Amino acid sequence: MISSSMGIWNYWIVFLLMMIGLFLVIGRKNFLKKIVGLAIFQTSVFLLYITFGKITGATPPILNEALDKVYSNPLPHVLILTAIVVGVATTALGLSLVLRINSEYGSIEEDDISAQDLVDYHDEIETNKKLKSKFVK
Amino acid sequence: MISELIINAFLVTVMLAIAIALLKTRTVIFTVILTSAYSLVAALMFITLDAVDVAFTEASVGAGISTVLFLAAMAYLPKKEEETIGNQFIPALSCIILGAILIWCSYDLPQIGLVSSPIHQHVAPDYILGSRNDIGIPNIVTSVLASYRGYDTFGETIVVFTAGIAVLVLLQNKKKISKDTKSKIKKKVGRNA
Numbered sequence: 338m339i340s341s342s343m344g345i346w347n348y349w350i351v352f353l354l355m356m357i358g359l360f361l362v363i364g365r366k367n368f369l370k371k372i373v374g375l376a377i378f379q380t381s382v383f384l385l386y387i388t389f390g391k392i393t394g395a396t397p398p399i400l401n402e403a404l405d406k407v408y409s410n411p412l413p414h415v416l417i418l419t420a421i422v423v424g425v426a427t428t429a430l431g432l433s434l435v436l437r438i439n440s441e442y443g444s445i446e447e448d449d450i451s452a453q454d455l456v457d458y459h460d461e462i463e464t465n466k467k468l469k470s471k472f473v474k
Numbered sequence: 475m476i477s478e479l480i481i482n483a484f485l486v487t488v489m490l491a492i493a494i495a496l497l498k499t500r501t502v503i504f505t506v507i508l509t510s511a512y513s514l515v516a517a518l519m520f521i522t523l524d525a526v527d528v529a530f531t532e533a534s535v536g537a538g539i540s541t542v543l544f545l546a547a548m549a550y551l552p553k554k555e556e557e558t559i560g561n562q563f564i565p566a567l568s569c570i571i572l573g574a575i576l577i578w579c580s581y582d583l584p585q586i587g588l589v590s591s592p593i594h595q596h597v598a599p600d601y602i603l604g605s606r607n608d609i610g611i612p613n614i615v616t617s618v619l620a621s622y623r624g625y626d627t628f629g630e631t632i633v634v635f636t637a638g639i640a641v642l643v644l645l646q647n648k649k650k651i652s653k654d655t656k657s658k659i660k661k662k663v664g665r666n667a
């Protein structure tokens with residue numbers, strides 16, 4: 338009974354972690370927090386994959402001639418090894434984008450940036466109107 | 475076997491606690507440190523789940539290098555996150571619904587640690603046997619990474635290279651623009667004088 342409920346417990350928490358990561362990405366307006374959310378989501382997906390590869394009572398997949406043992410599935414390990422390195426590359430790219438946005442707008446809050454864009458757009462429309470009225474006169 | 479599962483369940487609950495703390499905090503330094511702790515606990519989990527290679531990669535790359543990147547970026551960014559204005563009801567609701575659907579689906583997933591689950595029936599036995607006979611490397615993960623799925627690793631290298639170039643271009647562009655504006659300003663000032 339304990340082992341059967343424990344057997345699904347991992348999945349539940351992994352799904353909750355995924356949802357927390359997703360909420361940080363879509364619910365928070367701070368760009369740094371969004372990147373942290375992506376990292377949380379990624380790590381929880383890694384956990385899900387590694388959980389699939391586990392066999393109870395098995396050893397890590399390193400061959401041992403002395404013992405004829407059961408090994409855990411090495412394939413998810415390889416996939417996730419690749420994914421971790423790619424994940425760091427994504428994080429670095431995201432952070433450099435955030436730095437660039439900060440140097441351009443002086444803020445990394447989504448509302449602030451869209452407000453600045455709106456003001457710029459409004460100014461542009463105003464200048465266009467002025468130009469038009471001059472041309473008509 | 476049961477103790478293994480209990481350690482597992484404990485560590486994954488610690489990860490949940492860290493993630494909830496991340497939801498609460500608004501200070502950037504706490505966010506960075508909690509992310510690092512999250513990666514470190516994930517590395518511990520990978521050890522209990524028999525994925526030793528993944529564990530040391532996560533500990534060095536996930537908890538190490540990405541924390542360094544976050545700290546380096548943090549120096550140039552605002553130190554506090556602004557309180558979110560407006561309604562967060564729709565994102566929260568969509569996350570809750572999606573999470574409920576995923577948890578409902580988890581009843582159809584195979585239980586942790588069963589040898590009979592589908593993932594262990596496909597190519598994994600061939601890799602385990604082939605690593606001994608064909609390739610002769612004791613670490614099966616290495617032999618799959620470098621030999622059986624070498625092209626995947628090649629693709630990964632290309633992705634990392636592309637990301638590196640993109641980061642360089644993005645950060646270099648900033649300096650260029652500031653230099654251009656500087657020269658423009660100098661010209662203007664020169665004319666006026």
